[in-house]
Amino acid sequence: xxxxxxxxxxxxLVILQYRLNFFLSFLSVIVPLIIQISLWKAIFGFTGIDSxxxxxxxxxxxxxxxxxxxxxxxxxxxxxxxxxxxxxxxLNHYLIKPVxxxxxxxxxxxxxxxxxxxxxxxxxxxxxIFLFKEYFIGIFSVNCLYGLPFVFLAFIxxxxxxxxxxxxxxxxxxxxxxxxxxxxxxxxxTGQLLPIELFPEKxxxxxQILPFQYLVLKPVQIFMGxxxxxxxxxxxxxxxxxxxxxxxxxxxxxxxxxxxxxxYGG
Amino acid sequence: xxxLRLFLRKTSISLSSSMQFRxxxxxxxxSGILEVIVAMLFFKILYFNGLYIEGWSYYEVLFLIGxxxxxxxxxxxxxxxxxxxxxxxxxxTFDFYLVKPVSPLLNISMRGANLNDFFQLAISxxxxxxxxxxxxxxxxxxxxLLYILLVIIGVYLRWIITFxxxxxxxxxxxxxxxxxxFYDFLQIQRLPLKIFKGTIRFFFLRIFPILLIANxxxxxxxxxxxxxxxxxxxxxxxxxxxxxxxxxxxxxRKYTSTGS
Numbered sequence: 001x002x003x004x005x006x007x008x009x010x011x012x013l014v015i016l017q018y019r020l021n022f023f024l025s026f027l028s029v030i031v032p033l034i035i036q037i038s039l040w041k042a043i044f045g046f047t048g049i050d051s052x053x054x055x056x057x058x059x060x061x062x063x064x065x066x067x068x069x070x071x072x073x074x075x076x077x078x079x080x081x082x083x084x085x086x087x088x089x090x091l092n093h094y095l096i097k098p099v100x101x102x103x104x105x106x107x108x109x110x111x112x113x114x115x116x117x118x119x120x121x122x123x124x125x126x127x128x129i130f131l132f133k134e135y136f137i138g139i140f141s142v143n144c145l146y147g148l149p150f151v152f153l154a155f156i157x158x159x160x161x162x163x164x165x166x167x168x169x170x171x172x173x174x175x176x177x178x179x180x181x182x183x184x185x186x187x188x189x190t191g192q193l194l195p196i197e198l199f200p201e202k203x204x205x206x207x208q209i210l211p212f213q214y215l216v217l218k219p220v221q222i223f224m225g226x227x228x229x230x231x232x233x234x235x236x237x238x239x240x241x242x243x244x245x246x247x248x249x250x251x252x253x254x255x256x257x258x259x260x261x262x263x264y265g266g
Numbered sequence: 267x268x269x270l271r272l273f274l275r276k277t278s279i280s281l282s283s284s285m286q287f288r289x290x291x292x293x294x295x296x297s298g299i300l301e302v303i304v305a306m307l308f309f310k311i312l313y314f315n316g317l318y319i320e321g322w323s324y325y326e327v328l329f330l331i332g333x334x335x336x337x338x339x340x341x342x343x344x345x346x347x348x349x350x351x352x353x354x355x356x357x358x359t360f361d362f363y364l365v366k367p368v369s370p371l372l373n374i375s376m377r378g379a380n381l382n383d384f385f386q387l388a389i390s391x392x393x394x395x396x397x398x399x400x401x402x403x404x405x406x407x408x409x410x411l412l413y414i415l416l417v418i419i420g421v422y423l424r425w426i427i428t429f430x431x432x433x434x435x436x437x438x439x440x441x442x443x444x445x446x447x448f449y450d451f452l453q454i455q456r457l458p459l460k461i462f463k464g465t466i467r468f469f470f471l472r473i474f475p476i477l478l479i480a481n482x483x484x485x486x487x488x489x490x491x492x493x494x495x496x497x498x499x500x501x502x503x504x505x506x507x508x509x510x511x512x513x514x515x516x517x518x519r520k521y522t523s524t525g526s
Contacts, residue, residue, distance in 0.1 A: 031450040032450055035450075035453060038461050038462050039461050042319060042460065042461040042463075043312070043317045047316070047318060049317075053315070173287070173289065174289045177290055177293030177297055178293060180294075180297045181296060181297045184300045184301055185304065187304075193308060198312075198315050200314060
């Protein structure tokens with residue numbers, strides 16, 4: 001256990017070494033937010049409507065603030081360190097050490113994302129509340145009690161999906177393009193781009209079947225009080241099942257990948 | 267002429283090497299198609315819900331998306347190697363470009379077109395023709411010619427703005443978050459400029475004219491008045507052009523090699 005604590009401490013030091021890069025990455029939350037808010041303000045102005053499918057302009061602003069923050073903290077992505085370890089033989093260094101590679105790399109994602117989301121909470125959310133405080137009234141109260149444990153489970157789910165994506169490099173060579181594809185479709189499937197209520201029925205059904213909605217859409221809906229406590233319990237159960245399923249998949253991919261691994265270079 | 271030969275030679279190398287990695291090539295084509303589908307779907311859903319941007323029909327927005335993709339593809343095909351500056355500077359291997367008997371800036375910018383670029387070009391043209399078939403306007407030859415000219419200016423603007431961002435790698439070694447931020451901002455080029463107001467509009471029209479890159483050719487093609495944007499275009503080109511020359515001179519003096 002102690003070795004993993006040291007691993008986490010080192011990770012924090014590495015992240016903070018490139019502080020400018022770290023803080024600039026917060027702007028990558030703010031930029032899409034500016035674009036989305038400008039677009040929706042314009043649309044509401046042009047069409048003259050008060051709300052769309054239960055969302056007022058204020059609701060949408062809150063939705064996008066939370067969705068962008070969660071998407072950056074929980075959005076799954078292919079871990080290039082893992083891809084590089086597998087393709088260049090860097091994995092050898094870990095295999096001969098008394099550490100579990102999957103735990104180490106999962107901690108990479110967890111520490112990076114936690115640091116980002118906590119700093120995000122301290123920086124982005126207060127700024128957003130300051131700018132749009134009338135829309136945030138009532139959001140961060142009882143709903144947080146349900147939302148925070150949900151976000152914790154979403155963290156685990158996100159780590160598993162990222163690990164599965166990264167372990168694909170055991171089986172395919174062209175991981176960059178796979179990563180690009182997932183970057184393109186994930187905002188749609190997680191609900192970062194649009195609230196699910198706006199989607200046509202067929203697409204809505206697909207999104208509701210897939211697990212990606214638990215990363216952004218569901219936590220945002222919980223924070224906004226759009227899901228009843230009974231449904232939150234149901235969602236937690238389904239998410240736990242997805243977590244178990246992905247744990248099995250990660251384990252199988254790792255073992256079958258290790259049988260194919262050639263340990264070149266290193 | 268020398269640069270044209272260099273470009274053709276690089277394209278020839280790039281074409282043959284892209285065919286070596288067929289799997290990657292197929293996935294790159296798929297990701298290019300998906301990029302357009304996601305953008306189309308986003309606006310389709312908005313218009314499906316009765317939401318719209320004043321003065322823009324769905325197919326006009328589609329034409330803007332197609333133009334934006336066309337400009338980005340033309341930029342990637344011709345001058346798209348610029349992003350590589352950050353990696354070369356970080357590794358200290360930029361010397362390879364400095365010692366060659368051609369402009370290092372043009373040399374690194376011209377990475378040569380690959381097969382995927384030609385497919386992306388075909389996708390852009392398909393989107394444009396699809397939109398044109400559904401837009402009810404009378405096309406004029408001068409609008410088409412103006413559109414082509416403004417697309418070329420768009421490619422130039424795209425290059426010069428990318429340059430200003432990439433050149434920051436001479437001062438900030440790990441510049442990736444900065445570049446990611448820039449790519450986020452680039453997304454606004456495929457949105458109608460009518461959406462943006464106040465400071466954002468001023469900044470992206472007059473200082474970093476990202477909003478003009480695709481909007482201006484589309485407005486010209488759809489027979490709207492583009493003369494009103496001439497001051498923005500001139501100031502944008504002048505400000506970003508002057509800034510880029512100044513930064514390049516400073517950057518070259520700042521560069522430290524690793525002795526490779």
